Amino acid sequence: MSEDRDELLDRIVGALRPLPEGHAEAKARVLIAVAAERERVRRSPARATQRGRMTRWIAGAAGLAAAAVVAAILLLQPSRSYDASVGAGSSSPAVRVAAVAVADSVARLASRDPAGDAASALQPIQLVFRAPTATTVRVVGDFNSWDGEHAPMTRDPRSGLWSATLSLRPGRHVYAFLVDDTLLVRDPRALAARDADFGRPGSVLLVGRP
Amino acid sequence: MTLSRPLQLVRDTGTEADVSREPRSLLVHAAKAGDVRAFAELVDAYYARCLRFALHMLSDRSDAEEAVQDTFVRLHRALPKYEEREAFEPWLFRILANRCRTAGARERRRAEVVEYGDVPERPSAPGHDNAIAWREEIGLAIAALPTDQREAFLMRHVEDLSYEDMAVATGAGVSALKMRVKRACDALRLRLTEVSGE
Structure with missing residues (x-):
């Protein structure tokens, strides 16, 4: 069976060939969806049970030990905290809260039974981001499957600061700000995540126990 | 494998993929090994x-x-189950074609229960551009x-897949695929000859 391409068929194919444009947002959504899928798999109960309690305990202790170093640095250098990013009069920024809480967690770690991992109360964490010209800003991270629908930020018209208070479980979280539903931006005042997924910018948030 | 170039996730030129990128087979290999940057490059x-x-399959952007x-x-x-001796593109198009078939079937079911009245307006003004009308x-x-x-x-003439790759992508035999393409070409010629003014 021959494939006779005539002029008409060439014109038809020529009209169908141009690649669609304007899909940058959709492409970014693909990467976020895939990252969310990875996160779901990573956190699925089946996989968690496979790892075993001892592995979790070692990993948790190592993570919290690293967090303790971060917390100590932040506590010793209060000028690097979120003070500069919040409105006048605010004095309980997220990183400082997280640093104190993580340091406290590390102190508890030595005397805690690994089986007590289930106790993980949600902690209120305020995030603040300066973006005076943005129309919308949302917080996306591993705690909401990188879906910004659940964490819109509120803009203070005087300062141009966006803020949101999240309820997060104790532990290490990676997050970023989604500006105008298009641009993913790392929190410039928080530690950069070394394991940023899919090249996506990410910042680290450490949440301790109450 | 580590890819050193920064990714461009939200900036897009809308052009064909840059030929200077990492060879696709290396990207696939790295992505299979868990390199998230390589996977992002594949998406790109x-x-x-x-x-x-x-x-072209679904006629609806969203x-x-x-x-x-x-x-x-x-x-x-x-990806972890992907055998690298297989060609990647037919494998990708197999997944894509399956998703399009599923979405198309869902759309047809939805269309069956939609009342008349949602027929999209088609421009008919005298100054309407002929090229746009032709594409429509x-x-x-x-x-x-x-x-x-x-x-x-579409696989044969727009995506330039070989019939062997199409067989992998669709699960159909080469002869059957050639017949489908021929019938599609005949139908398009029949319908569009008059419009094209030939």
């Missing part, structure tokens, strides 16, 4: 082509974007093809 390299195919997103999520899930006619003619013929025609 193939997204536009996948969206083009899905748009349905097409959803199908492509679902394709890459499933691709990522299936082609879009209608493509949409009127049976799904298997449309799929085969």
Whole structure:
């Protein structure tokens, strides 16, 4: 069976060939969806049970030990905290809260039974981001499957600061700000995540126990 | 394997993938090994082509974007099982074609219960550009093809897959695929000859 391409068929194919444009947002959504899928798999109960309690305990202790170093640095250098990013009069920024809480967690770690991992109360964490010209800003991270629908930020018209208070479980979280539903931006005042997924910018948030 | 170039996730030129990128086989190999940057490069390299195919298959932008997103999520899930001796593109198009068939079937079921009245307006002003009218006619003619013929025609003539690769992508035999493409070409010629003024 021959494939006779005539002029008409060439014109038809020529009209169908141009690649669609304007899909940058959709492409970014693909990467976020895939990252969310990875996160779901990573956190699925089946996989968690496979790892075993001892592995979790070692990993948790190592993570919290690293967090303790971060917390100590932040506590010793209060000028690097979120003070500069919040409105006048605010004095309980997220990183400082997280640093104190993580340091406290590390102190508890030595005397805690690994089986007590289930106790993980949600902690209120305020995030603040300066973006005076943005129309919308949302917080996306591993705690909401990188879906910004659940964490819109509120803009203070005087300062141009966006803020949101999240309820997060104790532990290490990676997050970023989604500006105008298009641009993913790392929190410039928080530690950069070394394991940023899919090249996506990410910042680290450490949440301790109450 | 580590890829050193920074990714461009939200900036897009809308052009064909840069030929200076890492060779695709290396990207696939790295992505299979869990390199998330390599996977992001694969998305960057193939997204536009996948969206083009899905748009022609589904005739709806949001349905097409959803199908492509679902394709890459499933691709990522299936990568560990991917045999690298297989060609990557037919494998990718197999997932994509499956998603488009599923989305198309869902759309047909939805259309069956929609009342008349939602027929999209088509421009008919005297100054309407002929090139736009031609593209619209082609879009209608493509949409009127049976799904298997449309799929085969697009894979062969728009995506430039070989019949052997199409067989991998569709699960159909080469002879059957050639017949589908021929019938699609005949139907398009019949419908569009008059419009094109030939």
